[in-house]
Amino acid sequence: MNWEIVIGLEVHVQLKTQSKAFCGCKTTYGSPPNSQTxxxxxxxxxxLPVLNREVVNSAIKAGLATHSKIRYRSGFARKNYFYPDLPKGYQISQYTDPICYDGYIQIPTEEGKKKIGxxxxxxxxxxxxxxxxxxGTLIDLNRCGIPxxxxxxxxxxxxxxxxxxxLTTLKQIIRYTGISDxxxxxxxLRCDANLSVRPMGEKTxxxxxxxxxxxxxxxxEKALAYEANRQITCLEAGEPIEQQTLLWNEQTQRAEPMRSKEESHDYRYFPEPDLVDVQLTDAWIQDIKAVMPELPEERLSRFIKHYGLSEEDSLVLTAEHEIADYFEAAVQGFQDISLMNHWIRGEILRILKEKQISIDQCPISPKALRDLLTYLLNKKITPQTAKTVLDNMVKTGESADKIIEKKGLLSITSSEELDALIRNIVEKHPEEVKKYRQGKTQLLxxxxxxVMKATKGRADQKITRHILQRYLDATEE
Ligand SMILES: [Zn+2]
Known part of the structure; x- marks a missing residue:
């Protein structure tokens, strides 16, 4: 039998506000335990709690970015449960009237874009x-009240x-709005999942x-694959699925049932009596619309149209808004967009990966990269030299100008100079010359x-190839 897997996801994102949701405490990550309470x-x-306006602004931004409807009047509710790290005995949440509803995002699939409601x-x-x-167990309440x-x-x-x-797409959209890291x-960012399976074509x-x-x-992804498999195996063996909560164990790569004691389904929600409802106005929503940053889909199509980049290149450059910002800063006033794209996709992303850092921490500023590539564009240095200079820039933090001057790395473009050098090299390798002339032209x-070895990569490639071919293709011995 063919089975259909049905998944719904609940994602919690922590907002990047300066202070907590209902008090003035700071939200700095990694502060000493209980120092922000x-x-x-x-x-x-x-x-008494007082709502942080920035939390509402962030929720509106998330709603606008996900094509959601925004509720003009929404209230808070108490979600009651006992837990040692929950001093109030309840969380302030929203229940019957969430601030945003009925939205969707589009995700790329092999069959094209798909809407997920x-x-x-x-x-x-x-x-x-x-x-x-x-x-024993220690409690840190810094996170208590973080929105x-x-x-x-x-x-x-x-x-x-x-x-x-x-998840990847949602994270990208939320990060673009700037409301969460x-x-x-x-x-x-935390994620819980619901999964069920049913025979293909079944509606319930x-x-x-x-x-x-x-x-x-x-x-x-692994937990869902495991659980789908488990449910299908059960159903095929004629065993019913028990509705329960499972905890993914990364070590054993298995989903294990939660002890029933820890499960609590009845939160006894009731309206939060200490807070008034949030009442939005058109002007408020309009103000947020006015400061909404460009979102991934818009930026992608602008990169394709405005810079003439391929979809594949644009996808890489706009995957994170910081990379897109870096590209746009670097390419400002630079003639060769494709060269810049090539270097950011190749070298800069390689450096980030090797150093395991984000582009904000990249040791090469957009301007420093542009300065380096200007040398390359004007053929003052060779591509090989440019890579050496870049590695030096990363190591020393010095500018391209300084490194090129200090190490004398400008390209050798003088035909006379290269001619003498090449003649010398050709004369030193008679065997290879012979083979080349017998047809083994890949010896070029x-x-x-x-030549590159002798010049430490500084010989101009075009002139070098030209002179080399003249010597090698000469028929007279
Ligand atoms: Zn506080």
Missing amino acids: CPVCLGYPGA LIRIHMEEDAGKSMHTEN LLEIVSCPDIRSPQEAYTY CNMEEGS LGTRTELKNMNSFHGV GFFMGQ
Whole structure:
């Protein structure tokens, strides 16, 4: 039997606001435990929350970026449960009237673009963090009250791979809006999944299970593949699927049932009595629209149209808005767009990968790269030299000008100088010359290599090839 996999994802993104959702505490990542707390986020009796306007602005931005409808009046609710790192005994969240609803994002698939619906985007606050040590469990409440958006997809995802693409695309869109870093390692993006399977063509949904505790997008993909497989095996053996919550274990690569004690389905939601409803106006939404940055799809099509780049190149350059910014800064006033693209895609991305850094931390500024490539464009240095200079720039932090001058790296373009040098090399290799003349013309590469070695890569390639061919193709011995 053919089975259809049905997946819905719940993504939590941590907002990059300066202060928490309902108090003035700072949100700096990595601060000493419990150094960013106050009576409100510690849940002291009588302390009253005040909504951070920036949280609402961020939610509107997320809504606009995902074609969502925006609710003009939405309220907060208490989600009650007991946990040691939740001092109030409830999280402030939204329940019946989330601020955004009915949206979608488009993801690339092999059959073209596919729409994945979004049921809702709502605002809520984070809980604290328990740290289990050898000597017991410690609690850090810095994270308590940090604003989150929960983005809930429709069950439109049909494979673990599609779930991966959905997460990548959603992360890209959210990062472009600037409201979150979406850094899974720092916990600023978290994902839970619901999965069920049904016979192909069946309309009603099968019994679903919930998956938690995945720490990377690939982790999500693997956990979903595991769970889909498990459910199909069960159903084929005639066993029913039990509705339950499973925790992905990265070590064993298995999804294990949560202890039932930890499961709590009844949150006894009720309206938050300490906060008034959020009441939006057209002017407010208009103000946010006015400051919305360009989104990935728009930027992609602008790169193709404006710079004449291929779709593939544009996809790489716009994958992260910081890379797109870098490219646009570097290419300013530079004549050869394709050369710039080639160097950023090749060398700059290679450096980032090797050093495991983001482009913001790139040791080569856009201007420094442009200065280097201007030498190359004007044929003052060879491509080989340019790579050497770039590596030196990374190592020393010095400018291209300085390195080229200090090391005397300008190209040798003088025909006389190259002629003497090439004649010398040809005379030193009579065997290779003989073979070349007998038809082994690929030896031209060998001679080019010898010239480059002798000049440390500074010989102008075109002139060198020209002179070499003249000597090698000469018939007289
Ligand atoms: Zn606080």
